[in-house]
Amino acid sequence: MSVNPDKEYEQLRVSGLHAFYGESHILHGIDLVVNRGELVTLLGRNGAGRSTTLKAIMNMVGRRTGSIMINGEETMSCAPHHIARLGVGYCPEHRGIFSSLSVQENLTLPPVVRSGGMSLEEIYTMFPNLYERRTSQGTKLSGGEQQMLAMARILRTGANMLLLDEITEGLAPVIVEKLGEVLVALKEKGLTIVLVEQNFHFAAPLADRHYVVEHGQIVEEIGAHELTEKQSVLNGYLGV
Numbered sequence: 691m692s693v694n695p696d697k698e699y700e701q702l703r704v705s706g707l708h709a710f711y712g713e714s715h716i717l718h719g720i721d722l723v724v725n726r727g728e729l730v731t732l733l734g735r736n737g738a739g740r741s742t743t744l745k746a747i748m749n750m751v752g753r754r755t756g757s758i759m760i761n762g763e764e765t766m767s768c769a770p771h772h773i774a775r776l777g778v779g780y781c782p783e784h785r786g787i788f789s790s791l792s793v794q795e796n797l798t799l800p801p802v803v804r805s806g807g808m809s810l811e812e813i814y815t816m817f818p819n820l821y822e823r824r825t826s827q828g829t830k831l832s833g834g835e836q837q838m839l840a841m842a843r844i845l846r847t848g849a850n851m852l853l854l855d856e857i858t859e860g861l862a863p864v865i866v867e868k869l870g871e872v873l874v875a876l877k878e879k880g881l882t883i884v885l886v887e888q889n890f891h892f893a894a895p896l897a898d899r900h901y902v903v904e905h906g907q908i909v910e911e912i913g914a915h916e917l918t919e920k921q922s923v924l925n926g927y928l929g930v
């Protein structure tokens with residue numbers, strides 16, 4: 691797959707983003723920037739608004755106001771499939787696979803929304819256990835295999851920016867470690883990753899920067915190099 695290696699390129703800019711579920715006002719002016727090739731986390735307590743931020747970027751929540759620029763293009767009025775065509779792949783919290791289909795069918799079914807998607811061969815090299823389970827039905831897969839399949843489906847679509855929501859949730863440590871290796875490999879390919887993650891020990895060594903979300907706003911931005919110095923501030927926000 692080919693990805694622009696220019697790391698200075700600003701791929702995502704969210705400004706003054708408000709989002710609502712019906713009458714509930716959930717996001718109160720989110721501001722964040724993600725550059726090409728960066729891995730950025732959204733940290734915060736349960737209910738802070740991290741998942742809603744990813745859904746709002748995809749235009750998958752109710753009413754929104756503000757601005758979302760992807761590759762310099764304003765996308766507030768774009769449908770989710772248009773946003774996918776701009777290279778954004780969204781992996782929701784509860785995994786998006788077709789459980790009645792086999793692994794291989796799941797990997798060949800998604801429409802290639804843009805050029806540069808990973809070939810089946812590349813996918814099976816990155817996820818050897820999916821190759822071993824290629825004829826197994828989605829329902830027969832372990833949680834970890836389902837998570838890998840969900841990510842693999844997105845990589846098939848040619849996405850170069852991944853919005854990943856709680857991908858390690860409920861998975862065994864050995865699978866979490868494997869997912870970490872996959873994220874490192876994707877970063878090396880130049881992909882941009884926005885990670886909503888409860889498992890800070892998983893996210894910390896992978897991330898370039900962290901945004902802390904509280905009550906639907908970004909309340910702190912912490913660079914990887916500042917983590918030690920700001921650990922107590924971060925712990926305060928996360929309630930640990």
Ligand SMILES: Nc1ncnc2c1ncn2[C@@H]1O[C@H](COP(=O)(O)OP(=O)(O)OP(=O)(O)O)[C@@H](O)[C@H]1O
Nearest residue numbers: 711714716734735736737738739740741742743886
């Ligand atoms: N479909 C929905 N309808 C109404 N309110 C919702 C909906 N989804 C989420 N919310 C509310 O929006 C707020 C933010 O939820 P969100 O899922 O974005 O939080 P989060 O930071 O990702 O934490 P969590 O890990 O709990 O999901 C919460 O108060 C939640 O109850």
